[in-house]
Amino acid sequence: LESNLCRLDSQRASSPRIIIHVDVDAFFAAVEEREHPTFKGKPVVVGADPKGGSGRGVVSTCNYEARKFGIYSGMPILIAWAHCKDAIFLPVNYPLYREVSFKIMKILKGHADKFQKTSIDEAFLDVSERVINYFKAEQLARRIKREIKRAEELTCSIGIAPNKLVAKIASDFQKPNGLTIVEQNNITQFLSPLQVDKIWGIGQKTKAKLKPMGIETIGELASYDSTKLKKKFGTLGFAFHQMAQGIDHSEVVEKRIPKSFSHEQTFDTNVSDAKLIQMKVDKLLEEVIKDVERHEFTFKTLTLKVRYDNFETHTHSTTLPFPAIKPKTFKEIAHKLLFPSLQSGKAIRLVGIKA
């Protein structure tokens, strides 16, 4: 054992489970469409302001009309703009989405033995106790869809499977307004043809490393020598191999305690003026401290993040001997952390503060 010992009782294979994963379709864009019926049928892009070609930032979410133009989440906003100048571009209205999310989560929670919200628009439901088989689980999923549709005028995609990993992949299988059920004896058949990056934790970089090894599908990953994977990717490699076989014993966990609070901001144009940068850092620090206090936490470590105009990104952190909240002290620390970056004389694109 090299790292991360886990208590066995939480990992031990228990009786078969039925897990549901719910993912609201194009959430931010769908809420905006609902609020503005005239948007219906038109491409809607929620994210940064393209500012007629000088905007900075990315697409947060877009509706399916916009996707027809090749626009997708994470795409630089100017590229989205180039794809479809006539699309409706909207800023991200978090307070509104949070409110809608809260109502949806309340509905979902009511249908679960164990419930885990994983993001503003996604959640896992362990329904093993209240549902005796997959037929009943399907009925429950259809009911959940109806309730969300009726209460919030939104559609969602649902996956049902014996574990979280497969349920999540299943909810993504048919979109929008999909419902995919994968029972234990269908897992291999379901996963094998899918691309490796469907697996939790495999992104662009890992996909690119797997390709020359002749691994592009989950099936190819599952049948690859696990010791070789471990050699190449460390302990992660072993996890990949397990997941490729559809094995996942992780539990639906009710509530997670946050480990950090942070705020960061990209300037509209890159900045070299030290005063301006310091003021921004001060403001971000104030927001972070407000968050920490509001949640009744304390913290020991403060991290400053700087991104230069060439996208090179660095972090600097300081840990105090004891947890504390003393805004004045932290301001001094933040300035100390910032100092070397200011001295470099390089134009700065982004600053961030994390507690």
Place this chain on the structure above:
DNA sequence: TCTGGGGTCCTAGGACCC
């Protein structure tokens, strides 16, 4: 065509303790 903001987890090296 240029890359947000809020998070989590992992790795690796180093200081330090007994």
Place this chain on the structure above:
DNA sequence: TCTGGGGTCCTAGGACCC
């Protein structure tokens, strides 16, 4: 004159997720 084995905590960077 050279250097064990078991640990913890801190820092920095990176991959990944929505």
